[in-house]
Amino acid sequence: MNSIRIIKLSESQEWSNIITNSVNYDFYHTLAYNVLETEGEPILLVQSLDDAYIALPIIIRDIPESDFKDCTSVYGYAGPISNIAFDQVSKALLDMFHNNVLSFFKQTKIVSCFSRLHPIFENHKMLDGFGKTISLNNTIAIDLNLPIDIQRQKYRKSNKYEINKLKKNNFLVIEATTNEEIDEFIEIYSDTMKRVNASDNYFFTKDYFYSFLKNDSFEAKLLLAKKDDIITAGAIFTVTNKVMQYHLAGTKAEFSKDTPMKLILDEARLLGNTLDLDYLHLGGGVGGSDADSLYKFKAGFSDLNFNYKIWQFISDQEVYDNLVEIKNKDTSGGFFPLYRA
Structure with missing residues (x-):
């Protein structure tokens, strides 16, 4: 049986080759994004059979006060990728991938993976x-394959009214080109996260x-988004594999009622069309329903939904249960892994 390969960040060229030769990948899988991870050690698991492979990026973490480890994924939409279409991956390769991932977890004392x-x-x-695999909620995307006017009709x-009003009130959108503009966005983003009481994992260093x-x-x-040379809001977008992702965003408190982010998203959509992309993926909210204000905001731009799923895997049920018992965690909760709840 072909063994699984463990690619570390130090093997940068190999990591990059595997990702860029894959059919469906996003920036979440790349070396440059994984190297920003501070929670643990990023590795890429690669299972090959003949000319086909499956690769899975994970972050290995120590479980506090134990000799065991677990793993998670980077923030965003990661998961397995392959150099062939997912529906063409052979059962033999899938079985090999599953069996060897489990073997690696057991050898490395990895109790669970999320x-x-x-x-x-x-x-x-x-x-x-x-x-x-659990369906968590829905995400929103703008279909950039539709004619531009049809895209806007779905707003x-x-x-539509507020975007037109922003333009009439001299708001415009530019792409940042200077470090001063980046620094100001970082400050706006951080202030926004404080204002909405975001959890610690939504705060990042300047180096990040x-x-x-x-x-x-x-x-x-x-x-x-600027008005009279004042930066009012900003958002980071990525472009990978025909998909534009809406990543991090913030708005100055004094301009929040103007909602300049709506103009930014509209301009990002137009940029995505210019770049001949398939989707501008806005992501989801907290709960993925109309009761969720962030989801509702994004749903105002499109009626196209994608189902967002997560993966939970326990490789050693006995150790997992012992850790939950030691940590005295309520087993009725939905958090995974429970011993980190």
């Missing part, structure tokens, strides 16, 4: 029957933003 999956590429298909009526925006693995663009 991964966010990619809603557009539907890579959950390569994990069917291997642990649990909520109030969005610069490494992200100036990386060599994928295209990243910072779009800024």
Whole structure:
């Protein structure tokens, strides 16, 4: 049986080759994004059979006060990728991938693994029957294959009105080109996260933003909304494999009622059309329903939904249960892994 390969960040060329030769991948899989991870050690698991392979990026973490480890995925939409279409991956390769991932986990004392999956590429298909794949919520995307006027017709009526009003009131959108503009966006983003009481994992260092925006693995663009030369809002977008992702965004408090982010998203859509992309993926909200304000905001731009799934896998049930018992965690909760709840 072909053994699984473990690619580390130090093997940068090999990591990059595997990702860029894959059919469906996003910036979440790239070396440049994974190297920003601070929670643990990023590795790429690669299972090959003949000329085909499946690759899975994960972050290995120590479990506090134990001799065991677990793993998770980077923030965003990761999961397995392959150099062939997912529906053409052979059962032999899938079985080999599943069996060897389990063997690696047991050898490395990895108790459990959690991964966010990619809603557009539907890579959950390569994990069917291997642990649990759970539908969490829906995400929103603008279909850039539609004619531009049809795309805009799908906007909520109030969005069309407010975008026109922003333009009349001299708001415009530019792409950031200077470090001063990046620094101001970082401040706006951080202030926004504080204002909405975001959790710690939504805060990033200045080095994170610069490494992200100036990386060599994928295209990243910072779009800024300005009024009278004042930056009012900004958002980072990525362009990878025909998909534009809406990544991080913030608005100055004094301009929040003007909602300049709506103009930024409209301009990002037009940019995506110019670049001949398939989708501008806006992502989801907290709950993926109309009761969720973030989801409702994004749904005002499109009626196209994708189903967002996560993967949960326990490789050693006995150790997992012991850890939950030691940590005295409520087993009725939906958090995974429970011992980190």
